[in-house]
Amino acid sequence: MIIYPAIDILGGKCVRLFKGRYDKVKKYFDDPLKVALKFVQDGAEFLHIIDLDGAKEGRPVNCEKIIQIARTFNMPIQVGGGIRDYQVAKTYLEGGINRLIFGTSAVKNPPLISEILANFPPDSVAISIDVDKGQVATDGWLQKSDLSPKSLIRKFRKIGVYQFIVTDINKDGTMNGPNFDLYEGLADCEIDLLAAGGISSLDDLKKLESLGLSGGIVGKAIYEGDINLKSAISCMKSGLAKRIIPCLDICDGRVVKGMNFRNLQDAGDPVDLSKLYCEMGADELIFLDITATNEKRKTLVKLVSRIAENISIPFTVGGGISSIEDIDALLKAGADKVSICSAAFRDPSLVEKAARKFGSQCIVISVDCAWNKDFWEIYVKGGSEATGADALSFAKKMASLGAGELLVNSLDRDGTCEGYDIELLKTISSVVNIPIIASSGAGCRLDFLKALTDGNADGALAANLFHYNKITIPEIKNYLKSNNIAIRI
Amino acid sequence: MIAIIDYNSGNVASVSNALKKLGKEHVLTKDADEIRQAERVIFPGQGRARFAMDQLEKYSLIPVIQNLKVPFLGICLGLQLLSNFSEEDDISCLEILNGDVKKFPETVKIPQIGWNKVRSKGKSALFKDIPDYSYFYFVNSYYYLGQSVMATSNYGIEFAAAVSRDNFFATQFHPEKSGEVGLKLLNNFCEL
Numbered sequence: 133m134i135i136y137p138a139i140d141i142l143g144g145k146c147v148r149l150f151k152g153r154y155d156k157v158k159k160y161f162d163d164p165l166k167v168a169l170k171f172v173q174d175g176a177e178f179l180h181i182i183d184l185d186g187a188k189e190g191r192p193v194n195c196e197k198i199i200q201i202a203r204t205f206n207m208p209i210q211v212g213g214g215i216r217d218y219q220v221a222k223t224y225l226e227g228g229i230n231r232l233i234f235g236t237s238a239v240k241n242p243p244l245i246s247e248i249l250a251n252f253p254p255d256s257v258a259i260s261i262d263v264d265k266g267q268v269a270t271d272g273w274l275q276k277s278d279l280s281p282k283s284l285i286r287k288f289r290k291i292g293v294y295q296f297i298v299t300d301i302n303k304d305g306t307m308n309g310p311n312f313d314l315y316e317g318l319a320d321c322e323i324d325l326l327a328a329g330g331i332s333s334l335d336d337l338k339k340l341e342s343l344g345l346s347g348g349i350v351g352k353a354i355y356e357g358d359i360n361l362k363s364a365i366s367c368m369k370s371g372l373a374k375r376i377i378p379c380l381d382i383c384d385g386r387v388v389k390g391m392n393f394r395n396l397q398d399a400g401d402p403v404d405l406s407k408l409y410c411e412m413g414a415d416e417l418i419f420l421d422i423t424a425t426n427e428k429r430k431t432l433v434k435l436v437s438r439i440a441e442n443i444s445i446p447f448t449v450g451g452g453i454s455s456i457e458d459i460d461a462l463l464k465a466g467a468d469k470v471s472i473c474s475a476a477f478r479d480p481s482l483v484e485k486a487a488r489k490f491g492s493q494c495i496v497i498s499v500d501c502a503w504n505k506d507f508w509e510i511y512v513k514g515g516s517e518a519t520g521a522d523a524l525s526f527a528k529k530m531a532s533l534g535a536g537e538l539l540v541n542s543l544d545r546d547g548t549c550e551g552y553d554i555e556l557l558k559t560i561s562s563v564v565n566i567p568i569i570a571s572s573g574a575g576c577r578l579d580f581l582k583a584l585t586d587g588n589a590d591g592a593l594a595a596n597l598f599h600y601n602k603i604t605i606p607e608i609k610n611y612l613k614s615n616n617i618a619i620r621i
Numbered sequence: 622m623i624a625i626i627d628y629n630s631g632n633v634a635s636v637s638n639a640l641k642k643l644g645k646e647h648v649l650t651k652d653a654d655e656i657r658q659a660e661r662v663i664f665p666g667q668g669r670a671r672f673a674m675d676q677l678e679k680y681s682l683i684p685v686i687q688n689l690k691v692p693f694l695g696i697c698l699g700l701q702l703l704s705n706f707s708e709e710d711d712i713s714c715l716e717i718l719n720g721d722v723k724k725f726p727e728t729v730k731i732p733q734i735g736w737n738k739v740r741s742k743g744k745s746a747l748f749k750d751i752p753d754y755s756y757f758y759f760v761n762s763y764y765y766l767g768q769s770v771m772a773t774s775n776y777g778i779e780f781a782a783a784v785s786r787d788n789f790f791a792t793q794f795h796p797e798k799s800g801e802v803g804l805k806l807l808n809n810f811c812e813l
Contacts, residue, residue, distance in 0.1 A: 341754075342753065371737045371738035371739075371774055371775045371776070372733060372735050372736070372737045372776055373735060373737070374735075375735050375736070410800065415735070415736055416735075440635065440638055441638050441641065444638075444642065444797065444799070444800055444801075444803060444804060445758070445798060446758060446795075465634070466634045466638065468632075468635070468760075468798065491667060491668040491669060492732060492762070493667070493734065493760040493761075493762075494667075536732055536734065565727070565730050566730055566732070567730050567734050567735070590730065590734070590735065591735070620736045620756040
């Protein structure tokens with residue numbers, strides 16, 4: 133669903149009306165252009181601009197100002213207010229406005245709409261239906277008609293309009309939440325429906341999305357700070373959820389836990405634990421074979437088959453993978469992805485070959501690194517051997533060779549519970565355009581939030597935190613959700 | 622009997638495991654006759670478009686799939702291959718769906734990996750008892766753009782999450798990896 137931040141212009145200034153009343157007006161900013169700039173910086177995808185003077189007078193009043201905004205920012209804009217004849221419509225559409233909003237003139241003058249649609253693309257027109265107690269209101273909400281919203285929608289569908297903005301004027305500017313029943317009642321109209329009026333929280337937007345609306349126009353809630361436009365846009369834009377990933381270290385076919393590979397304790401059967409984590413809401417699992425010797429490889433393949441038979445979420449297997457044959461055996465046994473570390477450093481062509489043969493989506497590269505006071509340096513052999521190589525160049529190289537995902541592992545933070553290395557995550561995610569998974573250092577819920585927001589990671593991994601039950605997956609997920617992170621619950 | 626077309630695609634084992642969990646008898650096969658006689662056909666897919674089309678060609682399965690009349694479920698690349706043409710490898714596909722396969726825009730991380738919300742358009746038996754905006758697991762760099770879309774998701778842009786045309790159904794996500802809700806969808810398919 134697209135969020136349309138609203139700019140209402142009255143007397144040349146940016147204002148909001150209360151319930152559409154011209155006698156209850158609050159001025160927010162002097163310069164609409166500056167407001168537009170702020171919205172653009174926050175990532176707005178479409179601006180909604182209303183010439184309130186125009187709506188009142190029945191002719192465009194702030195036309196030049198609005199076209200100036202369109203010329204300044206090369207982005208989609210819809211404009212309403214006082215557009216009553218074809219010449220005005222043409223001026224706007226040729227001046228860089230993408231869509232015109234018609235209320236009153238549409239009710240009184242359907243041939244105007246047909247004329248515009250005959251000369252401009254079908255999405256150049258949106259019919260705005262202002263609803264006052266079930267009836268359509270016109271003339272800047274000053275007069276009522278005897279039409280119902282549905283009959284008006286039907287009428288304009290017939291002449292080729294498919295974008296409709298429906299506003300409950302008793303909700304507009306009230307911050308009481310939109311009239312959900314009104315929109316639910318229009319769900320069977322097969323139109324692109326934009327809601328306006330009373331949207332006052334991210335939850336309102338989410339609920340509108342769930343009712344099938346294609347857009348929500350937000351005004352006062354942004355100006356009053358109840359909706360943070362930037363985070364609302366990033367939340368509504370993509371439905372892709374951030375992933376919480378438990379990591380299970382495998383030794384001789386059992387899960388082991390312990391700090392820094394010392395005093396390892398048996399933590400149980402991998403299949404039993406996997407099922408448990410799945411039930412708790414893990415989005416994915418990673419198994420790292422810490423023994424990783426050739427003779428034990430066969431045990432691992434058998435274990436992977438057993439895991440694949442028992443869980444129905446994706447899982448990655450890593451540890452000592454060094455050849456196409458290794459990868460083939462693990463994927464055939466049912467692993468969704470393999471994680472490669474030392475071998476990718478030693479022989480980058482392995483990554484290229486593997487991506488070509490199996491697809492990028494199943495090739496994860498583990499970027500194990502530590503800060504050496506000049507740069508993040510790559511380590512191999514389970515973090516025991518420094519290479520002198522720069523992690524950022526390595527990450528870029530891996531992405532260009534076809535890696536599908538990077539597991540970013542900070543050796544400085546490993547086992548510390550001091551939080552993920554946010555600088556490292558941020559830097560790596562700025563140089564590659566593939567998903568990255570944060571690893572090492574998680575100690576509390578806030579660490580996950582930081583990795584997924586500031587660090588721009590797509591998923592966050594933890595091991596002992598989960599194994600020792602210091603924090604549960606549902607606790608983390610609920611916390612992230614309450615912080616407006618897209619999360620699967 | 623359900624036939625899973627086994628043309629050396631990556632996720633055949635996962636689909637088979639999921640059907641085992643549902644207690645549905647099935648066979649992995651690339652044999653044209655066996656596929657023609659099946660009551661249902663699942664067409665998994667993972668990896669590259671050209672490799673997959675080459676495999677179908679090699680086993681003479683292209684006309685077999687095109688002429689199927691029983692319920693058919695394509696998964697991931699198995700959806701994309703039903704299109705007219707794929708931008709991945711610039712290759713002609715099975716031409717069962719009227720649309721093409723495009724790459725995601727550069728504004729998002731590619732591939733899309735993870736759980737995304739799926740919104741079904743109208744009522745479909747495949748999504749029976751599955752709430753709108755349920756999360757399914759996706760792994761894709763390309764998406765289908767064209768007719769017969771029955772469910773959508775958003776990743777930088779709105780894209781086809783599932784399609785259906787006559788007896789042909791297909792999902793861009795992996796139901797076999799989407800936990801309980803994915804198993805539900807597979808079960809719905811088995812009951813079509």
